[in-house]
Amino acid sequence: FISDTKLRNQTAVSEFLLLELTDDPALQPLLFSLLLSMYLVTVLGNLLIILAISSDSHLHTPMYFFLSNLSFTDICISTSTIPKILVNIQAQSWSVSYTGCLSQIFFLMALLVLENCLLTAMAYDRYVAICHPLMYTIIMNPSLCVMLVLISLFISTVNSLLHTLMVLRLSFCTDLEIPDFFCELSQVIKPACSDTLINHILIYFSSVILGGSAVFGIIFSYAQIVSCLLRMPSAGRKYKALSTCGSHLFVVFLFYGTAFGVYISSAVTESSRKTAVASMMYSVVPQMLNPFIYSLRNRDMKEALEKIFSRIKFLR
Secondary structure (H helix, E strand, C coil): CHHHHHHHHHHHCCEEEECCCCCCHHHHHHHHHHHHHHHHHHHHHHHHHHHHHHHCHHHCCHHHHHHHHHHHHHHHHHHCCHHHHHHHHHHCCCEEEHHHHHHHHHHHHHHHHHHHHHHHHHHHHHHHHHHCHHHHHHHCCHHHHHHHHHHHHHHHHHHHHHHHHHHHCCCECCCCEECCCCCCHHHHCCCECCCCHHHHHHHHHHHHHHHHHHHHHHHHHHHHHHHHHHHCCCHHHHHHHHHHHHHHHHHHHHHHHHHHHHHHHHHHCCCHHHHHHHHHHHCCHHHHHHHHHHHHCCHHHHHHHHHHHHHHHHHC
């Protein structure tokens, strides 16, 4: 009888209830405006990066090819979470359909893993550029760059699809509240009334394998870069080589720093709201700041953006 009840409840699941941003109705318009502004800055900033790279032939290099893909990924990450939160605030309804929740899990997980892989590919690109400059154009040829992006996309898609299918096998009973502002995988499986051991094992396993491999690849690349820099006789060459890595290092620290913040927050605090805020910052803040980091610390990018703005002024 119990198993029949669970089955009926599982098939009857049509929506989940998300956590409210705030209990104070007076703060909701302010939060709506803040999130909308952050989303618009993220989209416009990353679109400008993509436009600058595509319009300037000097930026048609492997480094900027990966950067344009990273910017597109950042737009998609923000789009997978913020618009739904904005709709919920406006409608004063914090429900999300079962299908919509699974779709959000799939796209958000795939995009975050894709960003992880792209940051690793960018670290490898910097390693080749600094440690093997004479072979750079041969090693980092267009075919390899496209293949690295396609492999990253394949890994992220397969991983996300596997997690989403594992959620489909879960039974959800009467408590359908998700302690987060959006459908984040580890939070969605919490209200499940069936065994989630396999889901948790898969989450930890994929996090260690994919996250660990990416972090190891980045650390190894920069260890080799530091070793090459120490062997360079000219201080000017060292500074020039290191300056090309500055923006990427900032983005790496921001991405993994916020991810570490989410982990610490979930481990230290028992407050669902604080953990949810940390989780949302991880999927919003790095994507919003990345364009500023690359445009402010990169001379070539500054020049390309100045050309775009000058064209806009000319058209006026």
